Amino acid sequence: MPEFELYVARVPMARAFRHFTKSRTASSSVLIVVREGDVEGWGESAPRPYVTGETVGSVLAALARPEVLRPAAEALLLPLDDALDAVAGLPAPPGPGGADVAALAAAAGLETALLDHLCRREGITGFEALHRAGFGDVLAATPAPAPVATVIDLERDPITYLESLPEQWRMAIPHVKLKAGSDLRATASLAARVRDLLPVTATVSVDANGAWDPAAVLRHADALRESGLTWLEEPLAARRWGDLAALRGSGLTVMLDESCASAHDLAACLAHEAADMVNLRVSKCGGPLRLLAMLRTARRAGLGVQIGVQVGEVGPLWATGRLVATAVPDLAAVEAGRQDEWFPPDLTTPTYAVDRAGSLAPVLNGPGIGVRVTSALLERCTPHPIGSIDRPAGTTSRGPA
Structure with a gap:
């Protein structure tokens, strides 16, 4: 069964970024990695209370919930096209205000990690995966700078x-x-x-x-x-x-x-x-x-x-x-x-x-x-433990096609 790990990344910025209502001097992200065997996929959540109402703490709580991670893990057990459909259909975790408000920053980190994992499992680019996920009508035929x-x-x-x-x-x-x-x-x-x-x-x-x-x-x-x-x-x-x-x-x-x-x-x-x-x-x-x-x-x-x-x-x-x-x-x-x-x-x-x-x-x-997180970044992060997700009875992992 795929395993998940969370890290809190607070990296100082060389200069502040300021607008009329906020100023930022460091990153404030949650990294999520999903691993199965030697395949891993990385995602990142950058919660901002003034955007989605989320904080680092609320994202950690949302992404540690078994009822959030179990269906995500089960999606990765499917063949690629079915897995992409399943990932696209996952509901966003409930936000800090309750089930009526989605934790969209948390969802962004999880969805990205799952997409990255599937691509690396199959040896394809994210661009190809987006086409296979059914978005060809809004995508170019080939990516461009x-x-x-x-x-x-x-x-x-x-x-x-x-x-x-x-x-x-x-x-x-x-x-x-x-x-x-x-x-x-x-x-x-x-x-x-x-x-x-x-x-x-x-x-x-x-x-x-x-x-x-x-x-x-x-x-x-x-x-x-x-x-x-x-x-x-x-x-x-x-x-x-x-x-x-x-x-x-x-x-x-x-x-x-x-x-x-x-x-x-x-x-x-x-x-x-x-x-x-x-x-x-x-x-x-x-x-x-x-x-x-x-x-x-x-x-x-x-x-x-x-x-x-x-x-x-x-x-x-x-x-x-x-x-x-x-x-x-x-x-x-x-x-x-x-x-x-x-x-x-x-x-x-x-x-x-x-x-x-x-x-x-x-x-x-x-x-x-298209990128991998380095040990230099992880050395600047704080690990956040989460519980294991048990494999449902009778399931097997789908390897690379």
Whole structure:
């Protein structure tokens, strides 16, 4: 029977990442590994209370429950296509608030570990597995390097940072995402100055992380539109559907992030016509399969899609986001993180890499999610024991095909 292990990863960041409501100086992840024989699969959960209501403690509790791990283990005993269907059908663990709220960050770690394990068992890439899982209608025929956004948080002056880049690098940037402060007029002015530094094909967004007041946004709607801003991301407190629809009615283009963590959220967003775009992240959507299901729904409804990251992803999560971003064509924007700036390079093999000169995230070509966790990362982690999962009577393991 497959065995599961959990690790808490708190790795200091070389510099802080700050937006209007939060600041982060270290990773805060739970790593999960599933092993059977010499095959293992890795996943990562990056819980954030302000996104899904989860904490490291709640994720550890959710992923240690036998009723969560047993069906996950049983899915791995099936032939590949049946196993992929079973993994896609696993319910998310109950969240810290009870069974009515899903633990999506916990689910993301578990789903990724199971997908990685199946791929390594069969000797296939994650890209091939996503096709075999039935998402060919939203995937490219072959993966390709993803053009990546430049995300500038409040620890940096955007103008100084952009002007410090070689002009060739700056002219390759497809999108700049600015973290917003409280002054909306100043934000509009800054967006206009950033717009002037970029190629005409580039897009610019502002992420308010849910901190703005709807009346204030409406008062400054003209200035925001005239600034050259392409869209506003999560401008209001989460799930204020009527107010978000009013912002769209003023002519602003709205992207949702924290407000759109689940299929239920997406359905509410569509019902209220509350957004033009959504930012989907593996870490908050419950894993790559759940994310692709939401992406399919969003695209059929005519919404643009950004693939985002959770700040502080140390390995399996950024790799899984990279898998999705290089597999899906025609994305509005892709975030790839700045692990090369925040963390030491020895946490995974291959190491994290982005072509900053060309603003491109390369494809990870290995089996599964494309990376392995290193001993250097595990030495920075704290193991968290969980009980064993007994094999159901009469079952046998399905080996590589």
